[in-house]
Amino acid sequence: MKEIVVNSGEIEFFSTPKQYKQQLLSLIAQSRKRIFITALYLQDDAAGREVMQALYQAKNNYPELVINIFVDYNRGQRGLIGEKASLGNRALYLKLAQQYPKQVNVYGVAVKRKEVFGVLHLKGMVFDDQLFYTGASINDVYLHQHERYRLDRYCQVNSATLANSFCQYLSEQFIDSQLAPLLNQQELPDLIEQKHIINELKVKLKKSTYQVENFDHSAVINDKLTIEPLVGFGRRGNKLNMATRTMVQRARREVVLFTPYFNLPYSLARDVIKSLKRGVKLTVVVGDKTANDFFIANDNEFSTIGIIPYLYEMLLKRFVKRYQNFIDKGLLNIHLWKHDDNSFHLKGLRVDERFHLITGSNLNPRAWGLDLENGLLIDDKQQFLLQKTNDELAGILVHTQRINSFEEIESVADYPEKPQKLLKKIRLTQIDRILKRFL
Structure with missing residues (x-):
C-alpha cells in the first residue's frame, strides 16, 4: 500500500x-x-x-x-x-x-x-x-x-x-x-x-514511483484520512492517469472536475459520459476563453498562438451541444469562469465528496501522454474535508456562469476577424489531430 x-x-x-x-x-x-x-x-x-x-x-x-x-x-x-x-x-x-x-x-x-x-x-x-x-x-x-x-x-x-x-x-x-x-x-x-x-x-x-514508509492500517483512527502520492509519465502504465480514470469509473453520486483547458483525453471523456449515463451528477468548472493564458484581447496584436483558446471553446461548444439532454436533466453542469482580465488554472477532481485529486495535471491529452505529472489522491472516508472543499468550490463558482445551452457559447462567426479567418483556414480534422496530441 x-x-x-x-x-x-x-x-x-x-x-x-x-x-x-x-x-x-x-x-x-x-x-x-x-x-x-x-x-x-x-x-x-x-x-x-x-x-x-x-x-x-x-x-x-x-x-x-x-x-x-x-x-x-x-x-x-x-x-x-x-x-x-x-x-x-x-x-x-x-x-x-x-x-x-x-x-x-x-x-x-x-x-x-x-x-x-x-x-x-x-x-x-x-x-x-x-x-x-x-x-x-x-x-x-x-x-x-x-x-x-x-x-x-x-x-x-x-x-x-x-x-x-x-x-x-x-x-x-x-x-x-x-x-x-x-x-x-x-x-x-x-x-x-x-x-x-x-x-x-x-x-x-x-519506471519511477513515490516511495512511502509502511504503516499499520489497524492504527487508523476516526479523525484521520489517507493520501497516496502519484506520479505519471507517458501513456502506458501511467499511475496518475489510471487513478484519475478509476475515480470517475467508481463514482456513484457526484463528480466535480476542474480543468483550465476543455480537451479531455479520449479515455477520460468516455468515462465521464458513462458516469452521466448511470445517473452521476457531473460539474465541470472550466476557464472561459478570455481566462486562458494564451488569450490575446487585441485583434491588432493577434498571433497564431492566440488561436488556442478559441479551439478549446469550439470543443466545449461541441460537447455541450452533444450532451444537452444531460444538462436538461440536471445531471451536467458546466460553469465558465471569468473575472475581469484574470486567468484560470485550476485542475483536479472531487468524487462522491470523499475522494479528492489535487494535481498539476491539466487533464488533457498533453498532460496524459507527454508531460511528467504528479498529484495527491486523498481518501476522506468520513468527509472531514467536505466543509473545506465546499468553501473552496463556492469561492471558485462566484466568478462563473452556468451554461444552460450550447447557444450561450460563441460560434466562429462571433469571433474577431483574425482568429475567425485563421479558423476557417484550418480543417476540423487538423484541429482534432493537433488538440489530441499537443494541447
Missing part, C-alpha cells in the same frame, strides 16, 4: 493567489532543514526575484538549510512567448549565484528534447515537514504581484512521511542520478551530452 495516514486537521486549503504568495514566503522564512521547490518555471520578474531573494536570505541565515529548486530545463532558458531570444530565467539564477556566497541549487530537468514534446510538470514544495501543493508556478501573475492574477488550487499538508516521499523522489531521480544539470552554473552539457541525459532520464522516469 502507498497511502499515508494524515490527521484531517493537518490539511489546509488556501483560496487566492495572494494567500499563495504570503504562505510561500512564510514557509521559506520558517524552514530550518530543507526546502525543495518543484515548478514548471520560476520567472525572472518581480515576484520571482522576491522569492529567490527570500530563498537566498534563508540560506544565509541558516547555512545548514538545504535548498533545491527544480524547473523545466528548456523553459528555464527562454523568455516568454513572443520575446526575443535570451537566457530567460537562467540569467537571474546565474546573477544571484555570483552575488551570494551560500548557494541555492537550481536544477533544470529536461524530460523531452523540446518543450512542445513534453515538460517537467511536477508540482509540490517541501518546507521541512510541510508539503505545499499547487498547480501554480512562480511569477507575477501566479502570485498576484500586480493587478492581474491567475487562479489555481493551493493545499498544504503537514506530514513528515509525505514530505520525505517527495524529497526522496526528487533526490533519486534528478540529483543522485546526475540527470538534471544545475542552471545556476556557467557550464551546461553540450547537445550530445544533453541528448544522452534525456534518453536515460526518460527510461528512468517511466
Whole structure:
C-alpha cells in the first residue's frame, strides 16, 4: 500500500493567489532543514526575484538549510512567448549565484528534447515537514504581484512521511542520478551530452514511483484520512492517469472536475459520459476563453498562438451541444469562469465528496501522454474535508456562469476577424489531430 495516514486537521486549503504568495514566503522564512521547490518555471520578474531573494536570505541565515529548486530545463532558458531570444530565467539564477556566497541549487530537468514534446510538470514544495501543493508556478501573475492574477488550487499538508516521499523522489531521480544539470552554473552539457541525459532520464522516469514508509492500517483512527502520492509519465502504465480514470469509473453520486483547458483525453471523456449515463451528477468548472493564458484581447496584436483558446471553446461548444439532454436533466453542469482580465488554472477532481485529486495535471491529452505529472489522491472516508472543499468550490463558482445551452457559447462567426479567418483556414480534422496530441 502507498497511502499515508494524515490527521484531517493537518490539511489546509488556501483560496487566492495572494494567500499563495504570503504562505510561500512564510514557509521559506520558517524552514530550518530543507526546502525543495518543484515548478514548471520560476520567472525572472518581480515576484520571482522576491522569492529567490527570500530563498537566498534563508540560506544565509541558516547555512545548514538545504535548498533545491527544480524547473523545466528548456523553459528555464527562454523568455516568454513572443520575446526575443535570451537566457530567460537562467540569467537571474546565474546573477544571484555570483552575488551570494551560500548557494541555492537550481536544477533544470529536461524530460523531452523540446518543450512542445513534453515538460517537467511536477508540482509540490517541501518546507521541512510541510508539503505545499499547487498547480501554480512562480511569477507575477501566479502570485498576484500586480493587478492581474491567475487562479489555481493551493493545499498544504503537514506530514513528515509525505514530505520525505517527495524529497526522496526528487533526490533519486534528478540529483543522485546526475540527470538534471544545475542552471545556476556557467557550464551546461553540450547537445550530445544533453541528448544522452534525456534518453536515460526518460527510461528512468517511466519506471519511477513515490516511495512511502509502511504503516499499520489497524492504527487508523476516526479523525484521520489517507493520501497516496502519484506520479505519471507517458501513456502506458501511467499511475496518475489510471487513478484519475478509476475515480470517475467508481463514482456513484457526484463528480466535480476542474480543468483550465476543455480537451479531455479520449479515455477520460468516455468515462465521464458513462458516469452521466448511470445517473452521476457531473460539474465541470472550466476557464472561459478570455481566462486562458494564451488569450490575446487585441485583434491588432493577434498571433497564431492566440488561436488556442478559441479551439478549446469550439470543443466545449461541441460537447455541450452533444450532451444537452444531460444538462436538461440536471445531471451536467458546466460553469465558465471569468473575472475581469484574470486567468484560470485550476485542475483536479472531487468524487462522491470523499475522494479528492489535487494535481498539476491539466487533464488533457498533453498532460496524459507527454508531460511528467504528479498529484495527491486523498481518501476522506468520513468527509472531514467536505466543509473545506465546499468553501473552496463556492469561492471558485462566484466568478462563473452556468451554461444552460450550447447557444450561450460563441460560434466562429462571433469571433474577431483574425482568429475567425485563421479558423476557417484550418480543417476540423487538423484541429482534432493537433488538440489530441499537443494541447
